[in-house]
Amino acid sequence: MSAREHEIYDVVGIGFGPSNLSLAISLEEHRANVLTNPITSAFFERQPRFGWHRNMLLPSATMQISFLKDLVTFRNPVSRYSFVSFLHASGRLAQFVNRQDFFPTRAEFHQYLEWAESSLSNVVTYSSSVTGIRLPPEVAHDRPEYLRIDVTDEGGGTRTVDARNVVISTGLVPRMPDGIARHERVWHSSEFLSRYGRTEPGDLKRVAVVGAGQSAAEITKFLYERLPHAQITAIMPSYGYSVADDTPFANQIFDAGAVDEYYFGTERARDAFWRYHKNTNYGVVDDAVIRHLYEIQYEEEVRETKRLHFRNLTKVSSVEHTGSETRVHLVSQLDGPQPFLDVDAIVFATGYDSLDPSRLLGDLDRFCLRDESGRHRVERDYRLVTTPDLPIGIYLQGGTEHTHGLTSSLLSNIAVRSGEIADSIIQRRAERELIPAGALQAADS
CATH class of the missing domain: 3.50.50.60 (FAD/NAD(P)-binding domain)
Structure with missing residues (x-):
């Protein structure tokens, strides 16, 4: 299909809703600051074009989060992809301010998402469903350096791409x-x-x-x-x-710092998060x-x-x-x-229902460790905990409520969450490039 088909990408994103759009922006801003060897990425989305809950864009329905909790601001307040930048580009900044309201309509926020996506169309392929993730045959008996992604387009055509990291963001299931x-x-x-x-x-x-x-x-x-x-x-x-409950103290549950409190907290503390603050969402x-x-x-x-x-x-x-x-x-x-x-x-x-990566992972799921309740174990950087036989990063945007709390799949923490995933991918690549593969194998033996 494409000349890019056999390239090994640093990141392949499965799904291109707001979460992976935010990740793509974070990676793009990293590329803009790197002169050589930038992170490469490709995203695949089964929808024919970008869309986020289009069937609930009811007239006058408003967002339940502040416009400042956009794709980037909490990670990079000077990003050109912010909601304020969108308003300026649309010629509505003064009018929006005159509303004296933190909450845009859902339709306008969707316009913002489409505006941001329009600058990243080169990294996403629409009408493309990822049907499986697997080990490449040539490395099936070794520690792999990448995974093979099977993609099918709307016409039934197939292709494969390779990825050193995979970010799954396929959304919620009705x-x-x-x-x-x-x-x-x-x-x-x-x-x-x-x-x-x-x-x-x-x-x-x-x-x-x-x-x-x-x-x-x-x-x-x-x-x-x-x-x-x-x-x-x-x-x-x-x-x-x-x-x-959208009062100020309760809303602290959606602060980026609350993720650490939840992730590193005791079971008793995690239970308190849900018991006392489930009514925020x-x-x-x-x-x-x-x-x-x-x-x-x-x-x-x-x-x-x-x-x-x-x-x-x-x-x-x-x-x-x-x-x-x-x-x-x-x-x-x-x-x-x-x-x-x-x-x-x-x-x-x-x-x-929340995202469950097992179907996509297929046989790879056997490398993913689970907790006592049978749920996937997840690192703080949203990466699945795997056995040493699979050192490749498989990240989740969603489906981590049991490890990261209420903000797992919500817009409230989208900018910080995507930035943390991007930082993890970048850091892990830097560490890999500093340590020769032979040295890694020797250290494991």
Whole structure:
């Protein structure tokens, strides 16, 4: 395929969402400061173009983090890839400041990500899925210096590239309740806007939304406002929406220094992190959205009309399709089975499962060490702990909540996290170049 096909890259990134985009910027800024022998990299992304949660770019939905927690600022405040640089380039810096708001809309932040990506299109190949990572045949019985990456494009064409380090950032996997599959009338929030856009609004007279987190509340609000003729039912396992704790002391959980506190802390300390601060991010909703939905409910009480319905302490037990009908079976934690609910569409905002590298690693997974709970062990620099037989760096951007805490896959720490991975790769290369391979083998024997 490409002349680059047989080059050995210092870094191959699998996936090109915000995390690996931030890493690519960090490596690019390192290259700009190095006169000779710069770090080489290539990234592969299965999507046809850059995109980050496109199906949740709801009108007026805002980010839940400050604009300063962009791709670079906490690592390099003078980077040309900052959100402030984007605003300046877009001619909106003064207007944004006049808003007096730390939180841009999600749509504008996505514009920023696309703007940053546009300067790095030379390092990423889209419509390309990495199907496996393996030892090259010629080094299968030795300590390898690189791994072979198998890549398939959208037309079925294949290629291989070699990497001295691999950074896996394939994102989160949408989670559906057990026994419930996606369908033309059963959606996950990760596909919401595309599904909604392919459906005639007039055909949506009865819609249900399952979940009690930010996405569920935002979709419920969106549907109520966009479908004035429809009955909207919010089904949640809790008694109501819980507010996200974004107060200053709680927000310290997302500081870069908190990663060290978590990583090097005792099991008791780690448990306290989750017990006391899970409500900063998981299963919670911004205060403004909660108040807006409650105001709708109250106004409907005053007008003696009812279009927005809340099924609290309730779960979906099953969904069945009969002809053109979709029937939802419910179970209340108070009263047991409930009358079924017929819907034209139901949206499951039921979250995501974290990244699991095992599928991609395949046979290489046997070199990766695990803890007592069977989870991958991970170094502080986000590198998988491997046996001496595999000295190559395999880094994770996500899937490290058990070792690095709440910020493992979040934007809050993206600049520092990606910078630490880049620094680790650069440092390990410097150490490798100073020590001849024969000396390494002698030291191991």
